[in-house]
Amino acid sequence: MYQVHYPTIRPQITAHLAQTMTLLSLTNDELRQRIEAELASNPALEIIKDGRCPSCRRIIKGSGPCPICSCPKPGSPTEPVVFISSREDFYRKGGSMAGEDIAEDPFPSKGISLSAHVMRQISLDLDPQDRYLAAYLLVHLDDDGLLTIPLIEAARYLHKPVSKLKSIQGIIQYADPIGVGSTSPKQALLVQLEVLSEMKPVPNLATTIISEGMSLLSQGQYNELARQFQTSIRHIQHIENFIHKNLNPYPGRSYWGDSRSHNLAHISTYHQPDIIISCLNDDPDGVLVVEVIIPVAGSLRVSQLFREACKQADGDKKIMWRKDIERASLLVKCIQQRNNTMSRLMQRVAVCQKEFILKGEKFLKPVTRVQFARELEVHESTISRAVANKSVQLPNRRIIPFSMFFDRNLNVRAILREIIEAETQPLSDSELAEILAQKGIKVARRTVAKYRSMEGILPTHLRRREKQKIWND
DNA sequence: CTATGGCACGGATT
DNA sequence: AATCCGTGCCATAG
Secondary structure, three states, X not given: OOOOOOOOOOOOHHHHHHHHHHHHOOOHHHHHHHHHHHHHHOOOEEEEOOEEOOOOOOEEOOOOOOOOOOOOOOOOOOOOEEOOOOOHHHHOOOOOOOOOOOOOOOOOOOOEOHHHHHHHHHXXXXXXXXXHHHHHHHHOEOOOOEEOOOHHHHHHHHOOOHHHHHHHHHXXXXXXXXXXXXXXXXXXXXXXXXXXXXXXXXXXXXXXHHHHHHHHHHOOOHHHHHHHOOOOHHHHHHHHHHHHHHOOOOOOOOOOOOOOOOOOOOOOXXXXXXXXXXXXXXXXXXXXXXXXXXXXXXXXXXXXXXXXXXXXXXXXXXXXXXXXHHHHHHHHHHHHHHHHHHHHHHHHHHHHOHHHHHHOHHHOOOOOHHHHHHHHOOOHHHHHHHHOOOEEEOOOOOEEEHHHHHOOOHHHHHHHHHHHHHOOOOOOHHHHHHHHHHOOOOOOHHHHHHHHHHOOOOOHHHHHHHHHHHHHO
16 A cells, blocks of 8 residues: 555656655746746747637647537536646736736735736736736736726826726726726726626615715615615615625725635735636536646647757757756656646545535535545655645635645534524533534533634623624614 | 633644 | 644633
């Protein structure tokens, strides 16, 4: 049962192993930098742009068939289909691929800035000569994801008609944190509402109220609103509630988590997922699809041309070029290896945690990395590296750290939260422990206290006041 | 006296 | 070898 290491090949093997391990522990973004550096410095490495499948708009590797369309009926519903693909939408880079594109570094370089995040999504949809306009706007985003300058000013500065900038702003607004790049919270809300209305029903009058009754709404003047728009107070409250739950006037804030305020621990920096899990055809009962994102648009390989050239070269040149080729092919292999490992791992994890992925934290099964290491017959540290610093996007668009799949008590905490939310009167820690024990979870009273504080839930006596507050309102 | 949070210890996980 | 986690003990606040 001990790993059969890679069947003996070449003296390269040690370098190969070393590099695979390093690559495995890299974040997607770091990997992208690595690849770009190599592309720039090593003439033997080339990148082949991928085409798109005409029917499903997915990326097709090389000239092969589309992985989804040509894919026969997916297997049994309990087994996820797994394939690897790149995701051009996310990783189309402004910079190095086409020379005249945006220099990429007017943006702050810590992690991925909001601006860069948006730019990557939209650069495809823009005419190349319009990209600098978008970049100009994006540079003027504040932390909330709103524009700090009025469009007219931008138009004057750039010597472009306002209408032009407006259309660009329109594209920006539909990018990932929906509503980003709006001039006001109100506008952001309207854009979000529009997008949302395609997915689920939106209460009547919501649009009107946001566009015309915004100030009243923010002051909580429900009766005035109801009078002006000739509807019931109840309905106004319903709308208010809807807005609160589904929209975010500051699109730049709280990208992590689902417009919920429950987890303060999550950071607000933008972060691309390394892996995306989605439901086939967005059908929640369907098959889970796991995509390992590779951070460049296209497939990497050793340039055939360069190989030829190397054969014909001689002397020092030949030796140097050989080295280049070797480096390039090593990198390509290692990246494949990395993706393969991550994809296999994610597949197993997805099967095991399907409930969690679809239904939420309560259903997370406590598992350890070791189990998967045995299952996949790799060393534990391999799993650790594959999991570390990676993030996963779930079908509901939440992005969570990969390590959350191995949280040993998240499910208990979720249940605890549930109990407390449903409690009629504040329960003490020992009572909570008691209830959990009845549900088959035996934890010490002290532990309950820890979970509570992890969840940011106040102690018993303080919760009392909270309840009263709700009553007073 | 009860409920909680701090500290620290041992076992499991990485 | 280093870190995380559950838990027991004890001081303190209510």
